[in-house]
Amino acid sequence: MDARLNVFDSPTAGKFLKHVVSASKVIADSPLPLATQQLVALRASQINGCGFCVDMHTKDATAAGETAVRLHLVAAWREATVFTEAERAALELAEEGTRIADGAGGVPDEVWARAAAHHDEEQLAALVSLIALMGTFNRLNVITQQPAGDYQPGQFG
Template sequence: MDARLNVFGNETAGKFLKRIVSAGSVVSDSTLPAATQELVKIRASQINGCGFCTDMHTKEAAAAGESSVRLNLVAAWREATVFTEAERAALELTEQGTRIADAAGGVTDEAWANAAKHYDEEQLAALVSLIALINAFNRLNVIVRQPAGDYRPGQFA
């Protein structure tokens, strides 16, 4: 299957991608744990049905040493015992921030307060920014039907 639009070879899409990748480096350089960052990217990508980002971030997480057990359980994190309380709070915030239209008012005060128990203000800012960022990447890839399965870790480094 081919993408509807070659976002990597298109001038406008290329400029857009360059800017959101740059925004992502701000989050990557934050003190938000790298493992949490990958879990957030994977979970939002699963919810949004973005095969390209799910493929990319599961492979990047595995290359960084994440266990296959944890990667396989991201979609069922509520029932899984392999995630920390902080990771669970981040995953809940991710789900609510990704499914923002599903609930009146978006993210609940409870989900926010739980995340704030585990992350300082700078980490919360990074987490919120990351959730917004991965949702932008997901939407771009889903709209153009970017194929999944061929990503290699470090491919875009």
């Protein structure tokens, strides 16, 4: 399968990606734990049906030491016992924030409260930014039909 558009060769998409990737660097350097970042990115990508990002975040998380069991259970995190309470709160916020159009009035206060109970303001800021950023990356890849499967860990720096 070929992508509809080579976003790396397009001057407009290339400039846009440069800024979006810069935003991802800010989140990567934040105090939000790397494991939480990877789990949230993976879950948002699963919900949005972005095969490219599911491939990338699964491989990057594995390269960073994440276990196969936890990665396999991200889609069913509510029933899984392998996540910390902080990770569970982050995954719940990721789901609600990713499915914002499906809910009535956005992210429920209870969901925010659970996330805030486990994350300080800087971590919450990074978490919210990551959820929003994943929506951007997922939509870009899904719309242009970026193929999944060939990503190499660390490919984008």
